[in-house]
């Protein structure tokens with residue numbers, strides 16, 4: 829038996845990867861529960877803890893992130 833071990837590459841992150849829409853912090857395994865999701869113009873935007881906290885009022889006011 830001269831068989832090499834074909835170890836398949838690990839699958840990619842399944843397409844759940846997101847980045848903070850404001851500061852660009854990556855979340856390769858999908859948004860953590862602490863992140864905030866805001867739907868703007870039909871598009872989901874995710875914001876990390878720091879950005880969400882800093883902009884909580886704006887998010888609750890349903891303002892687009894472009895307003896920031």
Ligand SMILES: [Zn+2]
Nearest residue numbers: 848851876879
């Ligand atoms: Zn952020």
